[in-house]
Amino acid sequence: MKSSIFALALLLSLVALTSCGGDGSDSTEKTASTETTSTSGQEVHGDEVKPSDVTLTTPLNQEWVSDGKGIYDVKCQGCHKLSDERVVGPGWKGVTERREPHWIMNMITNVDMMLEKDPEAQKLLEQCLVRMPNQNLNRDQARHVLEFMRSNDGVK
Amino acid sequence: MKSLRISLTVGTGVLLLIAGIQSCKPGGSKAAITGDAAEKVYVAPGKYDEFYSFVSGGFNGQMSVYGFPSGRLLRIIPVFSTQPENGYGFSEETKAMLNTAHGFVPWDDLHHISLSTTNGEHDGRWVFANGNNTPRIARVDMKTFRTAEILEIPNSAGNHSSPYITENTEYVVAGTRFSIPVLSNEDVAINTYKQNFKGTVSFISVDQQTGKMNISFQILTPGIDFDLARAGKGPSHGWFFFSCYNSEKANTLLEVNASAKDKDFIMAVNWKKAEEYVKAGKGKKVPAKYAHNLLNEKTHTATSTMENEVLVLDPKELNDIVYFIPCPKSPHGTDVDPTGEYIVGSGKLAAVIPVFSFSKLQQAISAKNFDGTFEGFPVLKYEAVLQGEVEKPGLGPLHTEFDANGNAYTSMFVSSEIVKWDVKTQKVLDRIPTYYSIGHLSVMGGPTKKPYGKYMVAYNKITKDRYLPVGPELPQSAQLYDISGEKMKLLLDFPTVGEPHYAEAIPADKISGNALKIYKIEENEHPYVAKGEAQAKVERKGKEVHVWMTAIRSHLTPDNIEGVKVGDEVYFHVTNLEQDWDVPHGFAIKGANNAEILIMPGETQTLLFKPDRTGMYPFYCTDFCSALHQEMQGYLRVSPANSNVPLTFSTGTNKPAGSDAAADSTKKDVSKAP
Numbered sequence: 001m002k003s004s005i006f007a008l009a010l011l012l013s014l015v016a017l018t019s020c021g022g023d024g025s026d027s028t029e030k031t032a033s034t035e036t037t038s039t040s041g042q043e044v045h046g047d048e049v050k051p052s053d054v055t056l057t058t059p060l061n062q063e064w065v066s067d068g069k070g071i072y073d074v075k076c077q078g079c080h081k082l083s084d085e086r087v088v089g090p091g092w093k094g095v096t097e098r099r100e101p102h103w104i105m106n107m108i109t110n111v112d113m114m115l116e117k118d119p120e121a122q123k124l125l126e127q128c129l130v131r132m133p134n135q136n137l138n139r140d141q142a143r144h145v146l147e148f149m150r151s152n153d154g155v156k
Numbered sequence: 157m158k159s160l161r162i163s164l165t166v167g168t169g170v171l172l173l174i175a176g177i178q179s180c181k182p183g184g185s186k187a188a189i190t191g192d193a194a195e196k197v198y199v200a201p202g203k204y205d206e207f208y209s210f211v212s213g214g215f216n217g218q219m220s221v222y223g224f225p226s227g228r229l230l231r232i233i234p235v236f237s238t239q240p241e242n243g244y245g246f247s248e249e250t251k252a253m254l255n256t257a258h259g260f261v262p263w264d265d266l267h268h269i270s271l272s273t274t275n276g277e278h279d280g281r282w283v284f285a286n287g288n289n290t291p292r293i294a295r296v297d298m299k300t301f302r303t304a305e306i307l308e309i310p311n312s313a314g315n316h317s318s319p320y321i322t323e324n325t326e327y328v329v330a331g332t333r334f335s336i337p338v339l340s341n342e343d344v345a346i347n348t349y350k351q352n353f354k355g356t357v358s359f360i361s362v363d364q365q366t367g368k369m370n371i372s373f374q375i376l377t378p379g380i381d382f383d384l385a386r387a388g389k390g391p392s393h394g395w396f397f398f399s400c401y402n403s404e405k406a407n408t409l410l411e412v413n414a415s416a417k418d419k420d421f422i423m424a425v426n427w428k429k430a431e432e433y434v435k436a437g438k439g440k441k442v443p444a445k446y447a448h449n450l451l452n453e454k455t456h457t458a459t460s461t462m463e464n465e466v467l468v469l470d471p472k473e474l475n476d477i478v479y480f481i482p483c484p485k486s487p488h489g490t491d492v493d494p495t496g497e498y499i500v501g502s503g504k505l506a507a508v509i510p511v512f513s514f515s516k517l518q519q520a521i522s523a524k525n526f527d528g529t530f531e532g533f534p535v536l537k538y539e540a541v542l543q544g545e546v547e548k549p550g551l552g553p554l555h556t557e558f559d560a561n562g563n564a565y566t567s568m569f570v571s572s573e574i575v576k577w578d579v580k581t582q583k584v585l586d587r588i589p590t591y592y593s594i595g596h597l598s599v600m601g602g603p604t605k606k607p608y609g610k611y612m613v614a615y616n617k618i619t620k621d622r623y624l625p626v627g628p629e630l631p632q633s634a635q636l637y638d639i640s641g642e643k644m645k646l647l648l649d650f651p652t653v654g655e656p657h658y659a660e661a662i663p664a665d666k667i668s669g670n671a672l673k674i675y676k677i678e679e680n681e682h683p684y685v686a687k688g689e690a691q692a693k694v695e696r697k698g699k700e701v702h703v704w705m706t707a708i709r710s711h712l713t714p715d716n717i718e719g720v721k722v723g724d725e726v727y728f729h730v731t732n733l734e735q736d737w738d739v740p741h742g743f744a745i746k747g748a749n750n751a752e753i754l755i756m757p758g759e760t761q762t763l764l765f766k767p768d769r770t771g772m773y774p775f776y777c778t779d780f781c782s783a784l785h786q787e788m789q790g791y792l793r794v795s796p797a798n799s800n801v802p803l804t805f806s807t808g809t810n811k812p813a814g815s816d817a818a819a820d821s822t823k824k825d826v827s828k829a830p
Binding site: 073074075077078079087088129130131133134135136137 | 687808
């Protein structure tokens with residue numbers, strides 16, 4: 001909206017320019033065309049989780065499982081069932097077999113990056129049509145959710 | 157009327173000037189607007205403004221937030237008025253904010269803005285504003301940009317001389333515009349004004365951690381009208397200056413009867429001395445009923461407490477608190493310069509602008525250099541406290557702001573201009589027209605010890621032909637000026653919301669980093685929060701039906717509710733489960749008299765719905781949230797008052813096709829997710 005108003009203003013100034021034979025107002029035009037579009041306050045989520053950042057161990061850390069379950073109830077359950085049924089997002093049954101651990105953690109903590117870069121994440125967006133929300137989990141919390149997913153998939 | 161006519165003549169003159177300029181005479185356009193004006197106010201897409209400005213909305217009871225230099229409107233904060241945009245004053249959580257001793261007053265007149273300071277400099281904590289009509293002071297939190305507290309002021313009427321703050325935000329003051337009969341029989345004949353009417357100025361303490369306000373004491377004054385005020389700073393810290401009019405003590409046709417005397421007053425108050433009297437127990441507790449409304453950030457809920465008494469100091473019995481400085485002709489603004497030494501009084505009808513000296517004031521007081529008394533209080537000799545007068549400044553001086561280089565800028569209502577002058581020499585340096593009839597003006601950081609300068613804004617009272625016509629009601633007009641050079645330069649003209657009185661601006665980086673993005677769901681202590689869909693439920697308590705509802709892209713849980721009856725009071729407590737910035741959900745249900753609420757991520761808000769007839773009531777999300785926002789909807793079934801339809805609720809599961817719960821009273825809640 002603002003930019004279209006500016007475009008209009010620019011247009012008007014150009015009209016004025018032509019009708020008046022020019023008086024140096026082309027400096028305005030130059031400024032406008034070289035102005036770069038950028039956002040001063042990009043949102044920052046977590047750092048990208050690398051494969052080497054995640055180690056899976058057995059037996060499961062039960063404290064993490066229970067913490068992960070608590071987070072699931074508040075922040076995830078609205079869209080993800082624990083079965084393989086898709087509601088808003090895919091059901092979680094088998095997710096730890098389908099996906100790498102760091103992929104899961106990046107989907108939780110870095111969803112915007114994943115939806116921009118990762119072909120698998122993009123495929124899911126095409127299926128579900130709702131961008132997975134950033135639910136503001138830190139890396140530890142995401143790891144605990146992962147532990148809960150493993151437990152849901154039968155890992156002991 | 158006369159003033160208006162003059163201003164319009166000036167306005168028309170300027171208009172003709174501009175029309176002349178717009179024809180293609182070489183060099184012409186540079187005279188009205190300098191060539192680089194567009195560049196100076198252009199903030200490219202995605203770039204941010206340099207300043208936030210908190211602008212009063214006047215009769216709309218709101219506060220607007222503008223970005224400068226672009227003049228873009230960033231936010232409207234509801235303060236003393238309900239707000240259809242976010243449900244302020246409509247939701248059950250916020251109704252208490254607008255409670256007063258007179259009950260729910262959902263629309264007041266917001267005049268002045270004060271940004272909190274530490275050592276006389278902006279600290280980015282709170283914005284204070286006054287409700288003028290039903291006297292109230294509000295505190296807005298600069299982290300949430302929400303109204304956090306509203307305190308009613310007793311023994312006051314027309315809370316205009318407010319809310320001005322001391323150097324470290326120790327106190328916010330509120331002075332009454334109308335004197336009224338206080339502390340005694342209030343049912344008296346109006347023409348007994350001179351005997352029975354009194355004024356008060358209230359000193360409201362501010363808790364430095366929480367910001368919580370409390371009326372520390374009120375000073376009883378002669379029955380005159382208080383207009384505006386400013387605190388001393390630096391050397392004058394400890395003093396407060398209130399402009400007064402109607403020293404004639406008229407109670408009718410003030411336009412004439414309160415303009416009879418050559419001089420009115422600036423009332424100087426030694427509040428440090430008053431504080432000592434309070435500590436020594438010299439105040440009197442008197443009964444007073446006033447509301448104190450506070451928002452709890454954890455429960456997202458405001459509560460209203462009715463207070464019962466207030467501490468009053470009578471300066472007639474306690475010496476050395478109140479002095480009167482003569483000031484020409486109904487002074488409006490009384491403004492203290494950044495050094496704290498000079499006090500500028502602007503007599504609306506005066507031909508000069510007097511500049512008083514704080515050190516001379518102190519000398520005159522200790523030398524008892526008085527010119528008689530007013531109502532028993534010492535009146536200082538005008539010449540003894542005067543530093544100098546600005547000669548021929550223009551017509552109708554109202555308000556003065558300052559830059560960091562010793563310059564003052566005074567708005568001239570009648571002659572529609574801003575005049576720049578030197579504080580030390582009182583010499584006029586420059587003048588520039590405004591469009592039209594300027595009221596307040598705002599230099600960036602103008603009232604602080606360290607003004608930022610750079611830009612100045614004129615907030616005008618008359619708009620007329622500045623923008624495309626939109627019928628009889630017009631927006632107000634404002635202009636942004638570049639004051640970085642010797643000559644003031646007009647940069648931008650922009651419309652505003654309501655009728656701005658005062659405004660203050662603060663560099664963006666002092667507050668932008670602290671702005672809250674979401675409410676953390678873990679920290680939500682609302683009594684009806686549903687932390688996850690597993691906690692979504694519906695419960696009946698007599699006639700009350702409480703719905704713990706959750707919202708997440710893109711469904712509401714529960715979204716099918718049956719068993720509500722005509723005459724029930726249905727409370728929809730909606731928790732937004734999102735934890736991402738800028739993903740609000742809305743909630744609206746057909747026929748609700750409080751039509752809508754808006755819920756920020758992690759927040760819980762409540763809409764009360766009282767169904768008055770049997771039927772099917774659709775509800776939905778009103779804030780576009782995702783590609784499937786249009787699907788974010790549900791139904792409430794309302795049955796007759798004597799119906800035996802059991803209370804059930806669900807999302808994503810159906811009863812067997814065609815079944816009617818009314819015929820099957822054993823049917824249980826089928827909502828639970830696996």
